Amino acid sequence: MTDGVVERSRPRDRILETARDMFHKHGIKGVGVDAITEAAGTNKMTLYRHFESKDELIVECLRANAAKAGAMWDAFEAEFPGDKLAQVHAWVRKAAAMLNADGRGCDMANAAAELTEPDHPARLVIKELKEAQRARLVTLCRDAGIGQAELLADTLSLLFEGARVSVQTVGTEGPSTQFVRMAEGLIVSFRGTAAG
Amino acid sequence: MTDGVVERSRPRDRILETARDMFHKHGIKGVGVDAITEAAGTNKMTLYRHFESKDELIVECLRANAAKAGAMWDAFEAEFPGDKLAQVHAWVRKAAAMLNADGRGCDMANAAAELTEPDHPARLVIKELKEAQRARLVTLCRDAGIGQAELLADTLSLLFEGARVSVQTVGTEGPSTQFVRMAEGLIVSFRGTAAG
């Protein structure tokens, strides 16, 4: 039996997990590879044996985040099998929970704010992962029988995205406190219109 | 006659203006003081005679941004004197214009994403300036005779904030294209409810 998932896992996994946590808390440019490897209980050489550069490590961290987000969608389906409308409401609750979880916003959005080079490898994966998220929410809304599913999904997306940066700038007592009310009101409103 | 506002202004003003531009384009941690002073046509010593540290320069840049934002509100009042509802719609148009202006989001939000130290001097001014913006929009909505002015203002704020980060992550062709429609729809909807 392994005594601690983080401590006794392979160095590559520890590095990835530690980097994800530190990038999230302190920003990408705010963390050096030395700090990551030390926190992961390893060293710089081992990092560069598994990742060819810091940029590649960043990309892998973002992909790992996306994988966790994908698991979230699967959890909705598992909790409310077939009931797409319930899953939409579950998404709202999950989003609200994230807002109060910590004062840091979305890792993808934060990375996009930091990595300004237009051809940075991370920008590509950020874009495609955000588009995948959007597609899943659109599909969910559509399958829930809501008219104008794209518009509702986009509105909910922007509200959530905005709430995350609002938490980061003014804290949890700002406009983001109204997020659930806004989202639920919108869903009701859109369900009132034509339902395909 | 001075031949160029930027070139012949005082060094302090040139540094401030140049820093604002470069922080906006490349991020705060992505720009060094050497690069700023060189682009401003001066040198590092002069910068440190006018600003006691890079952090103080950052704070001054954020304050300058807020001053420009304040001028925007005054422009609304000048264009539609007394007509608060028209000013709300002017805000929507202005916000939409900002979305397509460039792919970079709000400087305050980006700074908050980069400067993660909880006691960083910039975090205080970011919070108070964001709260001031929110207060102005709430007041405008209330004076426009809209019921639930706070809720509408917060919703519009989150939508705009979210649209700015969406532009930064997936570009101008993403959910942000629907911003005006969402905002106008919300205003109509809120005007339909009780009007005080």
Place this chain on the structure above:
DNA sequence: CTAGGGTGTTACCGGTCTGTAACTATGCAA
């Protein structure tokens, strides 16, 4: 027992970062 792959250690490279010291040049005002 042995061979080899994964890992750890130390030292280093060249570059960049914020911030400072010491000195020189300029322009304006009395």
Place this chain on the structure above:
DNA sequence: TTGCATAGTTACAGACCGGTAACACCCTAG
């Protein structure tokens, strides 16, 4: 002309950055 504030120049300190070289150390598979 003298005096002074402002600005420019060069050089540097001390720290950190991403990334690499060379070598010693396991642990396990054969």
